[in-house]
Amino acid sequence: MRKLAAIVVLVSVAAACGSSQPSDPAGPKASDATGTPASPTPSTAVDPLVGEWIQDFTCKDMLGAVDPQKVDKYKVWVSEEGLSGTQQDPCAGAEWTHRRVIRFEGGHLVIFDPPNLEMGLDATYGLEGDTFTANDGNQNIPGTFRFRFEIDGDELTIQLVGRGARDPWTVSAFEAAPFVRAD
Numbered sequence: 001m002r003k004l005a006a007i008v009v010l011v012s013v014a015a016a017c018g019s020s021q022p023s024d025p026a027g028p029k030a031s032d033a034t035g036t037p038a039s040p041t042p043s044t045a046v047d048p049l050v051g052e053w054i055q056d057f058t059c060k061d062m063l064g065a066v067d068p069q070k071v072d073k074y075k076v077w078v079s080e081e082g083l084s085g086t087q088q089d090p091c092a093g094a095e096w097t098h099r100r101v102i103r104f105e106g107g108h109l110v111i112f113d114p115p116n117l118e119m120g121l122d123a124t125y126g127l128e129g130d131t132f133t134a135n136d137g138n139q140n141i142p143g144t145f146r147f148r149f150e151i152d153g154d155e156l157t158i159q160l161v162g163r164g165a166r167d168p169w170t171v172s173a174f175e176a177a178p179f180v181r182a183d
Contacts, residue, residue, distance in 0.1 A: 047127055049104040053156050053179035059094035065175040066168040109134050154181040
């Protein structure tokens with residue numbers, strides 16, 4: 001019985017190696033019968049976000065991105081984190097510029113937060129036209145947030161859409177300043 005199983009495995013392997021048929025049951029995607037390149041499918045479409053992006057921002061940039069109705073709660077957080085100033089003026093004396101790095105790769109969005117560029121978010125993301133959704137399993141963001149993006153040359157601007165736009169921490173992280181392509 002073992003000899004029969006081994007023979008079946010060997011025949012299967014040999015047949016697969018010698019096959020001239022594409023391994024994708026849908027057929028080749030590079031071109032059609034006329035040699036014209038096939039239009040991209042969702043699995044082969046180019047993701048314009050892939051790569052590493054750098055954002056440099058100041059305290060005033062962060063505060064300016066936040067909805068004025070949420071700014072008081074956010075000011076408390078900024079001062080408690082020791083980023084600068086006081087609760088009344090969290091940017092008083094703030095001469096710093098921080099750097100944040102985001103990386104889109106293989107369906108994952110990873111954010112490295114200032115000041116030491118430690119990983120702050122590891123989320124899956126899905127691209128849908130000029131928007132993407134991100135979900136990190138409720139580690140940092142509750143549920144799934146939707147983001148609208150625009151790329152102009154090497155500059156990426158991101159804006160939260162829907163309920164995520166009401167979260168001052170996430171808004172300040174993504175909207176404080178544009179990102180610049182690092183690669």
